[in-house]
Amino acid sequence: MAFIQTTILIFTFFAFFIGQIVRINIFNNSFPLIDIAIILLASTNLIYYLKQKNLKPTNSYFGYFLIYTWVILFFSLFKYQIYSVKPIFYLVRLSCLLFLIIYPLNIKNKLKNIFMVFIVANIIFGLIQYFLWPDFTYFNVNNWDPHLFRLVSTYFDPTFTALIYLFFVIKLF
Numbered sequence: 001m002a003f004i005q006t007t008i009l010i011f012t013f014f015a016f017f018i019g020q021i022v023r024i025n026i027f028n029n030s031f032p033l034i035d036i037a038i039i040l041l042a043s044t045n046l047i048y049y050l051k052q053k054n055l056k057p058t059n060s061y062f063g064y065f066l067i068y069t070w071v072i073l074f075f076s077l078f079k080y081q082i083y084s085v086k087p088i089f090y091l092v093r094l095s096c097l098l099f100l101i102i103y104p105l106n107i108k109n110k111l112k113n114i115f116m117v118f119i120v121a122n123i124i125f126g127l128i129q130y131f132l133w134p135d136f137t138y139f140n141v142n143n144w145d146p147h148l149f150r151l152v153s154t155y156f157d158p159t160f161t162a163l164i165y166l167f168f169v170i171k172l173f
Helices: 002-018 033-052 060-079 086-102 109-132 137-142 158-172
Strands: 023-026 029-032
Touching (some): 002 033, 002 109, 023 033, 029 033, 033 086, 060 086, 109 158
16 A cells, blocks of 8 residues: 555656646546546545544544535535536545645655655746746637746646745745
8 A cells, every 4th residue: 555655646746746737638627637646645545544544633624624515515516507527526626635634644755855856846847937938828728827927837827836836945944
């Protein structure tokens, strides 16, 4: 189980690095590879906790919030007769992210160093993007936000990129 979880964690680091560049179509909806990786990582982490028989959550309030959101989604789908699976996928992604907070990963220092390598590589790609291709208004055709002279890196989002870089700076200092 440790090998599978480590492999999925490295896959998640790689998917985290490539950001929005690689997308997968599921049920006529396009999702970034990171969403699939997070679902796999949260699933294997939950299986790990089930095998350890240590299901004591670190923060149960997130669990209550998840139960509330799933109930609201269930009633909303029937009340408003929404025939799209996109809200369900968003809630699955949110649930998996919160499961990783409720049941945190046990990451060894070696894997933390691999993650830092991916972050540094992303920073390098981001700086290359900023200086060589600062005009992202071409992506208006694909319904992306028009980013002009902003560092968007591989995430195509300056706010998310800044958040990742902030975590990197916090980790350094």
